[in-house]
Amino acid sequence: MSDQLTTTATVLEVNCITGEQTYREHTAEELAMQEAYMSDIAAKRAADEQAQATQAASLASAQAKLTSLGLTAEEVAAITGQPVTTPTS
Amino acid sequence: MSNFLQPLQTVTISTATNSITFSSINQNYTDLVVFLSIRGTYAGTIDYCTSWNNGDRSSVYSDSNFNGTNNTYNVYRDNSTTAYNVMSYPAATSTANTFGSGWMHIPNYASSTKGKTALINYGTPMNSTGYQVGMWAGTYNSTTPITSVTFYAGNANFAINSKFTLYGVLRAGI
Numbered sequence: 001m002s003d004q005l006t007t008t009a010t011v012l013e014v015n016c017i018t019g020e021q022t023y024r025e026h027t028a029e030e031l032a033m034q035e036a037y038m039s040d041i042a043a044k045r046a047a048d049e050q051a052q053a054t055q056a057a058s059l060a061s062a063q064a065k066l067t068s069l070g071l072t073a074e075e076v077a078a079i080t081g082q083p084v085t086t087p088t089s
Numbered sequence: 090m091s092n093f094l095q096p097l098q099t100v101t102i103s104t105a106t107n108s109i110t111f112s113s114i115n116q117n118y119t120d121l122v123v124f125l126s127i128r129g130t131y132a133g134t135i136d137y138c139t140s141w142n143n144g145d146r147s148s149v150y151s152d153s154n155f156n157g158t159n160n161t162y163n164v165y166r167d168n169s170t171t172a173y174n175v176m177s178y179p180a181a182t183s184t185a186n187t188f189g190s191g192w193m194h195i196p197n198y199a200s201s202t203k204g205k206t207a208l209i210n211y212g213t214p215m216n217s218t219g220y221q222v223g224m225w226a227g228t229y230n231s232t233t234p235i236t237s238v239t240f241y242a243g244n245a246n247f248a249i250n251s252k253f254t255l256y257g258v259l260r261a262g263i
Contacts, residue, residue: 010106010246016098016255017113026107033146034241037139037171044167 060085094122099254105130105246110144111255112237116199118257123238125191125211126252129180131245134215136180138243140193140227141172142205142235149230156223173227175240176211181248188251189213198235205229 011030013022063084066076073084095118100109114121129136141150152173154165167174178189191211197203207227214220229235240253 010104011108011110012100012102012106013110013112014098014100015113016111016115019098021100023104023106033171034139037146038243040170041167041174045165048165 056085093259095257095259097255097257099252102247102249102251105248106242107246108239108241109247109253110237110239111253114198114236114238114255115257116234116236117259118199119196119260120258121195121198121235121238122256122258123191123193123240124252124254124256125176125178125193125240126188127176127178127191128183128188128248128251129178129242129245130248131180131243132182133180133244134183134219135177135213135221136243136245137177138175138191139172139241140175140207141239141241142229142231143233143237144239145229145231145233146171150228151230152225152227154223154225156221158221159219172241173207173229174225175207175209175227176225177213177221177223178211179213179215180245183215183219184217187214195235195238201232201234204231205235 011024011026013024014020059080059082063076063080063082066079067073067084071079076084097115098111125138127138148169148171150170150173151168152166152170154163154174156163156177175193176189176191179187189211191209193207193209195205195207198205205228207229209225209227211224212220212222238255
């Protein structure tokens, strides 16, 4: 994900008092901090997506069980608050 | 001094740049606002801008996002991170010459007694069928006054002609 970050990436610092703009390269420490942050966020996103997939599967399963009891799609949607989904597997 | 929006600095990127820092920010306003008009060089349709304050990379940030991407919506929450997310923006394979637009508002940035919360609204065109619009709320859980703000291009650089404008806000009645 962060493979395009390199030690030659450019940093621009703008002094809001003097207006001076200074370009420099990232330090190794700065790059390491940002790559650690992005790795952390990527892991959180993967966990979020897994949780959302699990929730969607549970919803579809619940809707299927309600349908098997004889409820119409509209009734299932009214109870679950979500349109009836079609199982994908 | 304006009692509305006082432009402090504007940066227009003239060479692909990975991060922008506004430093030595005047402490005499009530709020900070940053307008962002940005595009990225990452080899994808979209990239993500992050931000931190005062060069502080300790785990004192959190953020929450709600966005609509095409015809779906997404929500995200991050706790105890070393930066917060600001906005997505079009990248190299999105429609040419399109830029994402964002507005970032940081009330009470100079407070030495309050944590700081940034609110960001943004829109990101990607291509003829792709668009993301959303908002982030980012928390900087520190009582240290904000004297610098850094924006970081997620996976590559900010493209040429990306623009950042920092304003000081002086709220009336304070």
